[in-house]
Amino acid sequence: MFKKSLVAVGLAAVLTLTACGGSTGAGGGGSDEITLGFAQVGAESGWRTANTKSIQESAKTAGINLKFSDAQQKQENQIKAIRSYIQQKVDLIAFSPVVESGWDTVLKEAKDANIPVILTDRAIDSPDKTLYKTFLGSDFVLEGQEAAKWLIKDKEAATGDVNIVELQGTTGAAPANDRMSGFADLIKAESKFKIIASQTGDFTRSGGKQVMEAFLKSNPKIDVVYAHNDDMALGAIEAIEAAGKVPGKDITIISVDATKDGMTAAADGKINFIVECNPLLGDQLMDLTKKVLAGETVPERVVTVETTFDSAQAKAALPDRKY
Numbered sequence: 001m002f003k004k005s006l007v008a009v010g011l012a013a014v015l016t017l018t019a020c021g022g023s024t025g026a027g028g029g030g031s032d033e034i035t036l037g038f039a040q041v042g043a044e045s046g047w048r049t050a051n052t053k054s055i056q057e058s059a060k061t062a063g064i065n066l067k068f069s070d071a072q073q074k075q076e077n078q079i080k081a082i083r084s085y086i087q088q089k090v091d092l093i094a095f096s097p098v099v100e101s102g103w104d105t106v107l108k109e110a111k112d113a114n115i116p117v118i119l120t121d122r123a124i125d126s127p128d129k130t131l132y133k134t135f136l137g138s139d140f141v142l143e144g145q146e147a148a149k150w151l152i153k154d155k156e157a158a159t160g161d162v163n164i165v166e167l168q169g170t171t172g173a174a175p176a177n178d179r180m181s182g183f184a185d186l187i188k189a190e191s192k193f194k195i196i197a198s199q200t201g202d203f204t205r206s207g208g209k210q211v212m213e214a215f216l217k218s219n220p221k222i223d224v225v226y227a228h229n230d231d232m233a234l235g236a237i238e239a240i241e242a243a244g245k246v247p248g249k250d251i252t253i254i255s256v257d258a259t260k261d262g263m264t265a266a267a268d269g270k271i272n273f274i275v276e277c278n279p280l281l282g283d284q285l286m287d288l289t290k291k292v293l294a295g296e297t298v299p300e301r302v303v304t305v306e307t308t309f310d311s312a313q314a315k316a317a318l319p320d321r322k323y
Contacts, residue, residue: 035065037085039095042073046259047229050323053278058282096121099172107131122174136302140175144182166198169228201232208235230262264313276306
């Protein structure tokens with residue numbers, strides 16, 4: 001699976017100089033060096049920025065030659081990047097899918113080229129599990145359930161309807177689908193919980209602000225905001241404050257991610273509860289890459305370990321937050 005080394009001393013020297021210049025060929029030009037092609041979703045949030053940094057730094061520490069692309073939240077860009085990695089004959093391809101569907105054709109091309117694939121952060125809905133070796137990431141359904149559990153307990157004494165607005169992630173993306181279903185499945189047991197509006201903010205702060213502004217205009221009584229990530233929650237906070245309301249008091253806010261900005265808002269009482277989604281997947285990805293290429297058996301699903309934070313817990317954890 002690894003690339004054969006070039007023997008000629010002169011050519012090896014040329015390759016070494018080329019590598020120092022930042023332009024390496026497929027496989028990196030060394031017999032033991034691994035070349036990993038990674039197709040990232042984009043840079044839509046603080047979470048994604050931390051995820052990218054983790055992967056880049058971990059690859060450098062592990063001595064893995066990383067070829068990185070930013071899809072700018074467009075599936076066609078990711079597919080183009082994956083096909084480019086196939087043409088370059090990288091050792092392994094990893095990517096975080098923009099959406100769940102539409103990957104079978106390009107992943108079949110990678111399989112036919114004998115290039116293994118690892119999914120990170122987000123899953124795909126293909127029935128063909130042979131198209132990838134493993135999926136490394138969070139349990140998004142559980143994240144939605146954790147958000148619902150806290151809300152049910154927090155509003156236990158509420159006697160009237162609890163009106164909820166939902167800021168969804170990117171339409172068709174696994175975290176958006178799963179965080180929505182996990183949350184809805186638990187709150188439906190109690191009729192007082194009403195999701196009165198639900199719309200995508202595309203995981204961005206500007207999207208969260210824009211959607212929340214519209215929600216506030218069309219819904220006179222909003223009790224709870226459930227945001228699929230911190231950036232949308234922070235955008236919603238801006239809209240709530242601009243409307244003359246107090247986030248965290250007049251409107252309860254629940255979010256997912258636990259980025260430093262989100263945790264700061266929680267420590268200030270503006271976000272009431274955050275479900276953690278750990279972006280620091282780099283070390284695990286590099287470890288799985290080496291194991292797959294060494295022919296070792298890896299689990300089909302590797303779930304990251306995460307926790308939750310109320311305002312007091314966020315304040316205590318914030319000084320040591322890495323992202």
